[in-house]
Amino acid sequence: xxxxxxxxxxxxxxxxxxxxxxxxxxxxxxxxxxxxxxxxxxxxxxxxxxxxxxxxxxxxxxxxxxxxxxxxxxxxxxxxxxxxxxxxxxxxxxxxxxxxxxxxxxxxxxxxxxxxxxxxxxxxxxxxxxxxxxxxxxxxxxxxxxxxxxxxxxxxxxxxxxxxxxxxxxxxxxxxxxxxxxxxxxxxxxxxxxxxxxxxxxxxxxxxxxxxxxxxxxxxxxxxxxxxxxxxxxxxxxxxxxxxxxxxxxxxxxxxxxxxxxxxxxxxxxxxxxxxxxxxxxxxxxxxxxxxxxxxxxxxxxxxxxxxxxxxxxxxxxxxxxxxxxxxxxxxxxxxxxxxxxxxxxxxxxxxxxxxxxxxxxxxxxxxxxxxxxxxxxxxxxxxxxxxxxxxxxxxxxxxxxx
Numbered sequence: 311x312x313x314x315x316x317x318x319x320x321x322x323x324x325x326x327x328x329x330x331x332x333x334x335x336x337x338x339x340x341x342x343x344x345x346x347x348x349x350x351x352x353x354x355x356x357x358x359x360x361x362x363x364x365x366x367x368x369x370x371x372x373x374x375x376x377x378x379x380x381x382x383x384x385x386x387x388x389x390x391x392x393x394x395x396x397x398x399x400x401x402x403x404x405x406x407x408x409x410x411x412x413x414x415x416x417x418x419x420x421x422x423x424x425x426x427x428x429x430x431x432x433x434x435x436x437x438x439x440x441x442x443x444x445x446x447x448x449x450x451x452x453x454x455x456x457x458x459x460x461x462x463x464x465x466x467x468x469x470x471x472x473x474x475x476x477x478x479x480x481x482x483x484x485x486x487x488x489x490x491x492x493x494x495x496x497x498x499x500x501x502x503x504x505x506x507x508x509x510x511x512x513x514x515x516x517x518x519x520x521x522x523x524x525x526x527x528x529x530x531x532x533x534x535x536x537x538x539x540x541x542x543x544x545x546x547x548x549x550x551x552x553x554x555x556x557x558x559x560x561x562x563x564x565x566x567x568x569x570x571x572x573x574x575x576x577x578x579x580x581x582x583x584x585x586x587x588x589x590x591x592x593x594x595x596x597x598x599x600x601x602x603x604x605x606x607x608x609x610x611x612x613x614x615x616x617x618x619x620x621x622x623x624x625x626x627x628x629x630x631x632x633x634x635x636x637x638x639x640x641x642x643x644x645x646x647x648x649x650x651x652x653x654x655x656x657x658x659x660x661x662x663x664x665x666x667x668x669x670x671x672x673x674x675x676x677x678x679x680x681x682x683x684x685x686x687x688x689x690x691x692x693x694x695x696x697x698x699x700x701x702x703x704x705x706x707x708x709x710x711x712x713x
Contacts, residue, residue, distance in 0.1 A: 336623070363459075437453075464516040466497065468495065469582065493525070522703040537560060541608060567592045576589060602652060612641075617665050661710070693707050
């Protein structure tokens, strides 16, 4: 493999922004890929994939390279040299790359990869927490799967096309997409491709959404003409799915505390041909109280640790602090008790997270059902989705019915 200096330098620039400046990996990669318009698909792929892999295995590479934060530029080059040696790439004769003891690197790699927290590159506290919460066997399998790069999964926009028509449309644009058994609207790409530049995407025929995430809206069992409230809508991936299942009929109120996310939802809704979404910013408790007892269906896609989706956001491992779990479970507890009041008698509610921790999932539902606010609800169904078993993101979802 021939290495190009400007591509390697772009990776080093990206790592500096992520590790030293605390910027988010996905935003950094987008920024860095704009540095040079002459880069082709292969060049861009090298930068993105190398950056993500080094973020994913940061602990392992820093340990082998014997460097500590904050990382100087020469530290980052040492880490990159470790990555290259382990990939079997011949190191170039550049002044930035010090003489690299390849045999020592491989020996240290063999030694460290016998220990899970180094092999899978996780902080001690996350490793200990997940062993305690999930058990040794499940956590070992789960973190190994969560360290694999995520596949590109699409969700068909049924307001504009069918899954089969979408497959043919994408094939005409040179993109192969395959159906996934058990996921009615999902297509997976056997080979990665930038689907956002396709005409099919610009025409709103699909959204990029993991297969596990697609199960959330399905579970809510929405019907055309209903009043549905998505209480933590964000930029609206699940709201758009709900709108499709509602066939654009009825009222879909999409709420969030961040106005900027709802603006993005409006833009996406226009592209998707969605007309029944009404975005509302939660700027006071009055917004919620006005809706009490009024909705046929309520979705609470709760804020969480995101430990089920670290394949997509590997820097989460390094940014999250131990006290965050206590803080976020308190937020989930409060949201469940407040937003559940929006469900009318006979209505249904789904509580979901992209976490694999029982503290954020089953334990929250058990606690809610035992509370004053939860006494009229019954648990109809729950799904605990693990990447090691499904092959897709880790998720939790519970369907509750109000008497």
